[in-house]
Amino acid sequence: MDDLSSKNYISWPILTLMAFVTVIGFDDIMYNFQNQGMTVITSWVLMLFLYVIPYSLIVGQLGGIFNKEGGGLSSWIRGTNGEFLGYFTAWTYWAASVPYVVDSANSVVVGFGWAFTGSNKFQDTMSNAEFTFWTFLIFIVFIFIQRHLKNSMELLSTIGGGMMFIMTILFVVLAFFGLAKNGGHMATQPMTWKTIIPKFDLKYWSTVGMLIYAVNGCELIAPYVTKMKQPKRDFPKAMIALSIMTAFLTIFGSFALGIYFNAYHLPNDLKMNGSYYAFQALGQQLGVGKLFMYIYAWTSVLYMCALLAVLLDAMTRMLISDTGDKFMPKFLRKTNSDGLPINGYILTSSLSAFIMLLGVFLPEMNDVFNWLLNLNGIISPGVTCWIFYAFMRVRKNSAKYPSEYVYIKNDKLAYIVGFLLLAVTAIATILGITPQDVKQFSHTWWYELIINIVAIVVLIGLGAILPSIRRREEKYGIAFNKGQWIAILGIVIVSIIFNLWLGGTHLALRGLYIAIESIIALIVITMIGHKNPNI
Structure with a gap:
């Protein structure tokens, strides 16, 4: 019997590979190279030893404790802090995925654009409005084909990820x-030890959130900890191997980028087009032209298309199913004959459209791309705080939460480690709100600062409102009547028209108007929500 069951065990090398796919990718290296240049090499070393390893081992213990509930992040908070905070964690985890999906x-x-034209000309000739239109069109297309190609897209995601x-x-x-073929010449000159030493100023600390965004995601493999034959011994092996692989890719990958890009004078569009520039330069150096660039472009398209389809389905289903009927309104949990949460898709698309609308007023398409990416670097680390908070709660009463694998046997020391990681992550999240990639205190800088705050308040605040809508359903049978829905929709439409009417208004003022609109809209919708829908 034991021999049969042992066939279902996951070995530590397999778990390492599963975790690696969720943690780091080529774009993660590129984004942080843009933020910090060659100094990011030192940042990666510090992150690996002071953050990635303890973070991964903490995830292992939490996954082992709450294995009967699937080991998900919301179940960890629910198990340590109750139902409502478990729901709110699920919501914030989902809300963090909205900018990621966009x-x-x-x-x-x-x-x-790169796959068809072999250059960035496609983006250069596209306005922000056109960029937003094509992005939203892709949303709609993938929602419609989701029910027909779901299994195929999951397969393509695996292939694309590989x-x-x-x-x-x-x-x-x-x-x-x-580099060896070229006699050791690098684009980054001079290349000395000073080149990789960061200047630990405010600008540096404001980019730490993007580093955390790059290496988080390890919690996705938590449910598999209990499927290992000897988790106490093998899980640490898997995490150490993960750290070695991550170290290789981030440190040597960042150094490799310094071969083709001058870290002292990086292109402004490196985050959006850097990966394509890198493979194009690699192909030219090796005498194969744009071959590597085209292979990478189609690999990226394949992977991103499949990832988008899976995310739209998986994240929506996770939110609807994991929060239950106590806090999530019934109309959002409504499914069609195929079991698809249609209204959940509408909510996802609506919030995605809202995020895109905030960015459409930025000066250039590159600004839109960079702002959205940096927004991920704010929200995603913020959600990671829940992991360390749950760990602190567990180690405060370890007798109540037994686990076969325990990270740091001393409870007090473990609690301090959890607190320090929580503090670092929270500070990085707060500092990350300051805009990146734009001139400090310019009109664009102030606009991005305002819409960063607006996006966070709307995405997280909506999760706080939904339980009250659910209570209205329980009390009155429906959340809103037809007239109230029309009034709410009218507020949204008027807000959009007003923003378009602002035209050439300075970005900083436009951002202030958007913030004021959001507050007014929230107050008006709240007032509508106090009225009995049956009257």
Whole structure:
């Protein structure tokens, strides 16, 4: 019997690979290279030892404790802090995925541009409105095809993810081969020890959130900890191996980027087009032209398309199913004959459209891409705070939460480690709200600061409002009557028209108007919500 059951065990090398796919990718290296240049090499070393390893081991213990509930983040908070905070964690986890989904759709548009034209001309000739239109069109297309191609897209996601991993390793290896072939000449000059030493100022600390965004996601493999034969021994092995692989990719990958890009003078559009520039430069150095760039472009399109389809389905289903009927309104949990949460898709699309609308007024398409990416670097680390908070609660009363695998046997020391990680993550989240990639205190800087705050308040605040809507359903049978729905929709439409009417208003003032609109709209909708829908 034991021999049969042992076939279902997951070995530590397999768990390492599963975790690696969720943690790091080529774009993560590129984004942080843009933020910090070659100094990011030191940042990666510090992150690996002071953050990635303890973070991964903490996830392992939490996954082992709450294995009967699937080991998900919301179940960890629910098990330590009760139902409502468990629901709110699920909501914030889902809300953090909205900018990520929009960012994925943006990447699909950019990827198609490079795949078809072999250059960035497609993006250069596109206005912000057109970029937003194509991004939203991709949303609609994937929602419609989701029910027909779901299984195919999951397969393509696996294939695309594997290809992306291979392309990343290939780039690092061939870059060093090209460096040797070229006599050791690098684009980054001078290249000394001082080149990789960060200046720990406010600008540096405001980019730490993007580093955390790059390496988080390990909690997705938590449910598999209990499927290991000897988790107490094998799980640490898997996490150490993960750290070694991540170290190789981030440190040598960042150094490889310094071979082709001058870290002292980086292109402004590196976050959006840097990956394509890198593979294009690699191909030219090795005498194969744009071959690697085209392979990477289609790999990126394949991966991002599949990822987008799976995210739209998986994240919506997770929210609707994980929050139950106590806090989530009934109309959002409504499914069609195929079990698809239609209204949940509408909510996802609506919030995604809202995020895109905030960015459409930025000066250039590159600004839209960078702002959205940096928004991920704020919200995603903020959600990671829940992990360390749950760990602190567990270690405060460890006898109540037994686990076969325990990270740090001393409860007090473990609690302090959890608190320090929570503090660092929270500070990085707050500092990340300050805009990146734009001139400090310019009109664009102030606009991005305001819409960062507005996006966070709306995404997180809506989760606080939904339980009260659910209580209205329980009390009156319906949340809103037809007239109230029309009034709410009218507020949204008037707000959009007003923003378009603002025209050439300075960005800073436009951002202030949007913030005021959001407050007024929230107050008016709240007033509507106090009225009995049956009257």
